Amino acid sequence: MPINVARIDDRLIHGQVITTWVKNYDIEQVLVINNKVANDKVQQSVLTMSAPPGLKVLVFGVQEFIEILKKTTIKKRTMLLFTNSIDVDALVDGGLSLEKLNVGGMRMQDGRHQLSRAVSVTPEEEQAFRNLIAKNVVVEIQMVPKDPIIDLKTLLS
Amino acid sequence: MSNPLPIILASHGPFAQGALECVQMLMGEQKNIHIISVLVDSNIDMLRQKMQSSYSQLNQGNGVIILVDIMGGTPCNLASELLISHDDVLLFCGFNIPVLLEVLNSREGTLNDVKQAIEDIFPQSCIDVKQLLNVQHEKSNEL
Numbered sequence: 001m002p003i004n005v006a007r008i009d010d011r012l013i014h015g016q017v018i019t020t021w022v023k024n025y026d027i028e029q030v031l032v033i034n035n036k037v038a039n040d041k042v043q044q045s046v047l048t049m050s051a052p053p054g055l056k057v058l059v060f061g062v063q064e065f066i067e068i069l070k071k072t073t074i075k076k077r078t079m080l081l082f083t084n085s086i087d088v089d090a091l092v093d094g095g096l097s098l099e100k101l102n103v104g105g106m107r108m109q110d111g112r113h114q115l116s117r118a119v120s121v122t123p124e125e126e127q128a129f130r131n132l133i134a135k136n137v138v139v140e141i142q143m144v145p146k147d148p149i150i151d152l153k154t155l156l157s
Numbered sequence: 158m159s160n161p162l163p164i165i166l167a168s169h170g171p172f173a174q175g176a177l178e179c180v181q182m183l184m185g186e187q188k189n190i191h192i193i194s195v196l197v198d199s200n201i202d203m204l205r206q207k208m209q210s211s212y213s214q215l216n217q218g219n220g221v222i223i224l225v226d227i228m229g230g231t232p233c234n235l236a237s238e239l240l241i242s243h244d245d246v247l248l249f250c251g252f253n254i255p256v257l258l259e260v261l262n263s264r265e266g267t268l269n270d271v272k273q274a275i276e277d278i279f280p281q282s283c284i285d286v287k288q289l290l291n292v293q294h295e296k297s298n299e300l
Contacts, residue, residue, distance in 0.1 A: 011201050015169055015230030029300070046237040049289050050229035058300075074300045107200040117198050143197065 003096075006080040008088065009104035012037070013047050013057065013081065016104065020144045021079060022055060028076040029056040033065050033091065034083050062087050066094030085121070085128035092135055100138045103152060115155045116141055130156065160189075162264040162271060163215035165223045166257075167193035167208070167232035173224075180257050187261060189215055195231045208235045212243070220245035220268040222260060224252035228284060237286055247272055251283035 004025045009017060012032055021027065030051065037043050038061040051057045056076070060068065069091075082088050084106060092098055105118040112120035119141055121129065129152060133139055139152040166173035173192045181187055191211040195204060212221050223239070225232040228250045240246045247268040249256070256279050263274040272285065 011231050011234075013229065014234060015227055018229045019227075031300070042238050042241050045241055045290070046234050049237060049286075050234050052229065068300070072300050076300060078300070105197075107198055109200050109202065 002074060002077055003080055003098065004077050005102060006082070006088070006098055006100070007102040007104050008082045008085060008106060010083045010106055012083065013050055016144050017079075017081070018050075018052060020146075021102075022052075024145050025079065026077055027055065027079045029058065030079045030081055031065070032057065032059045032081045033062055033087055034059070034081075035061045035087075036083075038064065062090050063094075066091060066096075069095050085125045085132065089128040089131045092132060092137065098132075098137050100140065101132060103139060103141045104143050115152070116150060118143060119152075119155075126156065160217045160219065162219060162266075162268065163189040163191075163217065163221050164260065164264065165191045165193060165208070165211050165215065165221060165236070166225075166252075167195070167223065167236060168226040169195050169230055169232065172226055173232075176252070176254060176257055179254055180261060183258065184261060191215060193232060193235075201231070204231065205235055205238070208239060212239050212246070216245065220247065222264065222268065222271055223248045224257065224260065224283075225250045227251065228286070228289075233286065240286060241290065248286040249275060249283045250286055253282065255279060256282055 004027060005021055013030060032047060037059050044059050048057050088101060103119055106120055108114060108120045111122045114120045129139055133153055141150040141152050166177060171194055174194055177190060177192060193207055215221055223236045223246060225236050233250045236248050240248045256275055259274055259278055260271055263271050
C-alpha cells in the first residue's frame with residue numbers, strides 16, 4: 001500500500017505541506033484523518049479549495065478510515081495527515097502498516113509540554129508516541145524536507 | 158460618508174508587517190489595519206481566534222478586506238474559513254505592494270469597488286479566493 005508520507009501537522013494542509021512535501025513526493029492525494037475536521041463542513045471546504053489543481057483531498061474520521069482500510073487498497077501516491085499521535089496509534093492498532101511517521105507540528109497549548117519548538121505533547125500523546133516507537137515505527141521530527149531530522153525518541157526522557 | 162473599509166493583512170512570518178511599514182512610509186499612517194503573522198510555533202486555534210476577533214473588531218458594517226500571501230497557506234486557510242461563513246469578506250491571495258497601495262486608495266468605496274480596482278488595474282496579479290470556492294473537485298471514491 002503506497003503511503004508515501006504519513007505526517008502529523010496540526011495545521012493540516014498549508015504552505016509547508018503544499019510547497020515541499022506534496023511536490024517532493026509527487027503526492028496524488030492527501031487523506032486527512034481527524035474526527036473534528038470530519039464533522040466540520042467549513043474546514044473541509046477550505047481544505048479542498050486550498051489544494052492545488054490535480055491534488056485530491058479527502059477527510060475521514062479515525063474509525064471511518066480503519067473501516068475503509070479493511071476493504072480498500074490504496075493505489076494513488078498518498079500522504080496521510082494527522083493532528084496528533086493518538087490518532088496515528090489508533091490507526092496502526094486498526095491495521096495501518098507504517099514504517100515511518102513524520103512529525104511537523106503539534107503546537108503548544110494547555111496541558112502540553114514542549115519537546116521541540118513546534119512539537120508539544122500531553123502525557124497521553126507522549127504515551128502514544130512511545131507505543132508507536134515500540135511498534136517499530138520510526139518517528140522523525142522534520143518541518144520541511146530540507147530541515148535536519150530529529151529522532152523523536154531522543155527527546156523522550 | 159462611510160468609513161474606509163478595514164483591512165487584515167496576514168502572512169507567513171513578518172511579510173504582512175513589513176508590507177504595512179512599506180506602504181506607511183509611502184502614504185503615511187494607515188488606520189483600521191490588523192496584522193496577523195503566522196510563525197513556526199503559532200498555535201492554530203489561537204490564530205483562528207485572532208482572525209475571527211480581528212474581523213469582528215474591525216467590521217463597521219460594510220465588510221472587511223483580507224489580503225494574504227499565498228494560496229493554500231495557513232493565513233489563507235484561516236481567512237477562507239471567514240470567507241465561507243460571512244458574506245462581507247473580500248479575500249485576495251498573493252498580494253504585493255502595488256496592490257496594497259491600490260487597495261488603500263480605493264477603500265473609501267465598497268468591497269466590490271475594491272475588488273474591481275484590483276482586477277482592473279492589476280489583472281492576474283492576485284487571486285480572488287471566492288472564485289475558487291465554486292471550483293468542482295474530483296469526487297471519485299477510488300483511493
